[in-house]
Amino acid sequence: STTYRIAVIAGDGIGKEVTPVAQAVLDKVCADEAKFIYEPFDLGAERYLRDGAILPEDELERIKSMDAILLGAIGDPRIKAGILERGLLLKLRFALDQYVNLRPSKLYEGVTSPLAQPGDIDFVVVREGTEGLYCGAGGAVRRNTPAEVATEVSINTAYGVERVVRYAFDLAMKRRKHITLVHKKNVLVNAGDMWQRIVDRVGEEYPEVSHDYLHIDAATIFMVSKPSRFDVILTDNLFGDILTDEAGAVVGGVGYSASGNINASNEYPSMFEPIHGSAPDIAGQSIANPTAAVLSAAMLLRHLGFDAAAGRIDAAVEADIAQLGPTQRSTEQVGRDILARL
Amino acid sequence: STTYRIAVIAGDGIGKEVTPVAQAVLDKVCADEAKFIYEPFDLGAERYLRDGAILPEDELERIKSMDAILLGAIGDPRIKAGILERGLLLKLRFALDQYVNLRPSKLYEGVTSPLAQPGDIDFVVVREGTEGLYCGAGGAVRRNTPAEVATEVSINTAYGVERVVRYAFDLAMKRRKHITLVHKKNVLVNAGDMWQRIVDRVGEEYPEVSHDYLHIDAATIFMVSKPSRFDVILTDNLFGDILTDEAGAVVGGVGYSASGNINASNEYPSMFEPIHGSAPDIAGQSIANPTAAVLSAAMLLRHLGFDAAAGRIDAAVEADIAQLGPTQRSTEQVGRDILARL
Numbered sequence: 001s002t003t004y005r006i007a008v009i010a011g012d013g014i015g016k017e018v019t020p021v022a023q024a025v026l027d028k029v030c031a032d033e034a035k036f037i038y039e040p041f042d043l044g045a046e047r048y049l050r051d052g053a054i055l056p057e058d059e060l061e062r063i064k065s066m067d068a069i070l071l072g073a074i075g076d077p078r079i080k081a082g083i084l085e086r087g088l089l090l091k092l093r094f095a096l097d098q099y100v101n102l103r104p105s106k107l108y109e110g111v112t113s114p115l116a117q118p119g120d121i122d123f124v125v126v127r128e129g130t131e132g133l134y135c136g137a138g139g140a141v142r143r144n145t146p147a148e149v150a151t152e153v154s155i156n157t158a159y160g161v162e163r164v165v166r167y168a169f170d171l172a173m174k175r176r177k178h179i180t181l182v183h184k185k186n187v188l189v190n191a192g193d194m195w196q197r198i199v200d201r202v203g204e205e206y207p208e209v210s211h212d213y214l215h216i217d218a219a220t221i222f223m224v225s226k227p228s229r230f231d232v233i234l235t236d237n238l239f240g241d242i243l244t245d246e247a248g249a250v251v252g253g254v255g256y257s258a259s260g261n262i263n264a265s266n267e268y269p270s271m272f273e274p275i276h277g278s279a280p281d282i283a284g285q286s287i288a289n290p291t292a293a294v295l296s297a298a299m300l301l302r303h304l305g306f307d308a309a310a311g312r313i314d315a316a317v318e319a320d321i322a323q324l325g326p327t328q329r330s331t332e333q334v335g336r337d338i339l340a341r342l
Numbered sequence: 343s344t345t346y347r348i349a350v351i352a353g354d355g356i357g358k359e360v361t362p363v364a365q366a367v368l369d370k371v372c373a374d375e376a377k378f379i380y381e382p383f384d385l386g387a388e389r390y391l392r393d394g395a396i397l398p399e400d401e402l403e404r405i406k407s408m409d410a411i412l413l414g415a416i417g418d419p420r421i422k423a424g425i426l427e428r429g430l431l432l433k434l435r436f437a438l439d440q441y442v443n444l445r446p447s448k449l450y451e452g453v454t455s456p457l458a459q460p461g462d463i464d465f466v467v468v469r470e471g472t473e474g475l476y477c478g479a480g481g482a483v484r485r486n487t488p489a490e491v492a493t494e495v496s497i498n499t500a501y502g503v504e505r506v507v508r509y510a511f512d513l514a515m516k517r518r519k520h521i522t523l524v525h526k527k528n529v530l531v532n533a534g535d536m537w538q539r540i541v542d543r544v545g546e547e548y549p550e551v552s553h554d555y556l557h558i559d560a561a562t563i564f565m566v567s568k569p570s571r572f573d574v575i576l577t578d579n580l581f582g583d584i585l586t587d588e589a590g591a592v593v594g595g596v597g598y599s600a601s602g603n604i605n606a607s608n609e610y611p612s613m614f615e616p617i618h619g620s621a622p623d624i625a626g627q628s629i630a631n632p633t634a635a636v637l638s639a640a641m642l643l644r645h646l647g648f649d650a651a652a653g654r655i656d657a658a659v660e661a662d663i664a665q666l667g668p669t670q671r672s673t674e675q676v677g678r679d680i681l682a683r684l
């Protein structure tokens with residue numbers, strides 16, 4: 001069996017609680033096929049508060065040499081918003097050129113959504129991960145004065161858009177063959193027009209895949225009123241952030257929402273993380289639901305080529321939710337219940 | 343009784359069908375107190391297709407001399423996205439310095455929302471209307487080539503933010519005294535930080551008003567899972583656009599969602615419009631619900647100081663929805679039913 005080196009950045013808050021469960025599941029499900037060597041990285045709020053380090057160059061280099069990254073959650077109320085997010089989480093996504101932020105949404109049997117029936121919701125958001133308003137371009141003049149001006153710049157390139165568009169079309173071919181481009185092209189005419197043109201052009205190479213378009217505001221309505229209309233949602237970095245959290249709420253909570261930050265050309269390792277945050281309000285109590293972290297581990301396996309093993313995790317999680325989903329269980333108990341099904 | 347001159351821009355699609363209903367309601371409810379003289383402006387898709395005009399300077403000047411504006415909807419699938427939106431609708435909001443985009447959301451008795459009980463949802467979004475990503479700053483180089491780069495620039499000023507923040511605090515004083523600032527300050531650190539600082543500073547002058555903060559992604563979750571937590575939501579132009587459409591879906595459809603584009607210093611007329619669009623799919627069939635247009639007329643009245651009359655419209659609409667809300671009625675029939683209650 002091949003050996004894989006996995007960087008583990010458990011991070012902050014409940015990230016530290018759910019990540020060990022994901023590792024235990026990885027170890028069990030692949031025992032015969034693969035061996036995972038975990039390299040823990042002490043990154044996040046504690047480290048920053050201790051020695052001021054956010055993501056030192058040599059640690060980033062070490063992470064680059066890994067086969068994949070398992071991430072818990074980043075964020076701490078003691079630290080000013082943006083420092084860890086931009087310095088660590090987004091820094092990783094950008095430095096490792098993880099241009100596909102893949103976020104599946106599914107309404108599981110056993111979860112009561114007020115909005116839909118199980119089976120109604122099964123879509124994937126393909127969110128661009130290395131451009132848009134997340135570039136960190138922008139600035140401020142005359143801070144703290146009545147004449148202050150602050151800007152944020154969204155940078156979008158044909159290079160960056162085309163590669164994620166192609167990824168979405170390839171993905172749609174393996175699914176129900178429908179893409180919905182989400183943007184705000186009636187206001188953001190420069191970026192929106194480029195996205196639409198590239199989707200139209202690449203789409204011609206995929207005659208079997210149909211595509212339509214929604215403004216982000218209309219998309220948030222359909223997400224509530226008719227989520228079954230979506231198969232593959234293709235969108236930019238900020239709109240993807242917003243839509244996937246709304247989608248999480250619609251499928252009964254972000255506790256079931258996994259994600260992959262994928263470098264689809266495999267130059268650098270890809271990173272897998274639950275879409276929930278560090279949840280400081282419930283951290284330390286062992287009550288965080290590790291399901292999203294476990295499903296992120298399944299995405300990691302699929303990325304490394306272990307489709308069957310990933311499928312076994314998905315099936316175990318589905319069965320667990322169907323039977324015990326609404327039960328109040330500790331983080332460890334959910335882990336044991338899922339492990340027992342593998 | 344005083345005379346008011348109202349510019350009427352019925353616009354496109356169902357805008358043309360719902361606006362006459364709003365005018366009829368205005369006339370009836372204020373018959374003893376005020377006289378409205380309507381000046382129709384032929385602006386929108388038809389005009390643009392006919393003679394290429396979007397918003398000629400002299401018509402804009404004429405609009406500036408009115409007491410208020412009643413707008414239906416702008417947008418037509420025959421016209422490239424952005425042309426009418428930016429050239430007409432946003433042009434008006436910017437040229438008339440309508441810096442408060444006020445969007446109340448309420449779950450009415452008689453509307454079945456899958457997500458909440460009537461009474462649970464009653465909040466107002468105070469959306470900034472003249473800055474942010476809506477400025478039209480941005481551009482593209484090497485269009486249509488693989489080296490294309492497109493940018494969008496969000497411009498935010500202390501001047502523009504402070505005035506809308508003050509408006510929100512004043513509004514909160516008349517309501518449940520709670521403001522939720524929504525932004526994405528962990529990524530958009532320049533603009534987000536400025537918004538937060540100004541809210542904190544102005545908030546000190548309003549010790550009775552509490553305020554908290556949510557990232558836009560988290561706000562879309564609460565909008566679905568716990569909309570009752572909101573009283574006044576304060577946010578920027580783009581996030582306000584997104585959140586208010588989601589809110590519309592949560593209260594049972596944007597058919598009940600009114601809005602005011604308010605120049606709170608009264609240098610220029612304010613503009614009142616349903617938040618729904620021109621809905622080309624149902625236009626021309628007389629099936630559009632005029633309720634949002636009628637509620638927008640009530641907001642117009644309140645802006646002109648006719649609080650009692652505005653209250654009578656709100657009450658008539660509430661009673662209509664409670665009794666007949668779910669019934670399929672023509673646009674005119676809903677109009678007659680509401681008029682009959684006045």
Ligand SMILES: CC(C)[C@H](C(=O)O)[C@@H](O)C(=O)O
Pocket residue numbers: 075085086089090241275528529559
């Ligand atoms: C923490 C934050 C920077 C991040 C984002 O906005 O991408 C998070 O919300 C997410 O969706 O992974």
Ligand SMILES: CC(C)[C@H](C(=O)O)[C@@H](O)C(=O)O
Pocket residue numbers: 186187217417427428431432583617
């Ligand atoms: C038509 C469009 C430009 C407009 C906006 O984005 O403001 C609309 O969505 C709205 O919310 O009034």
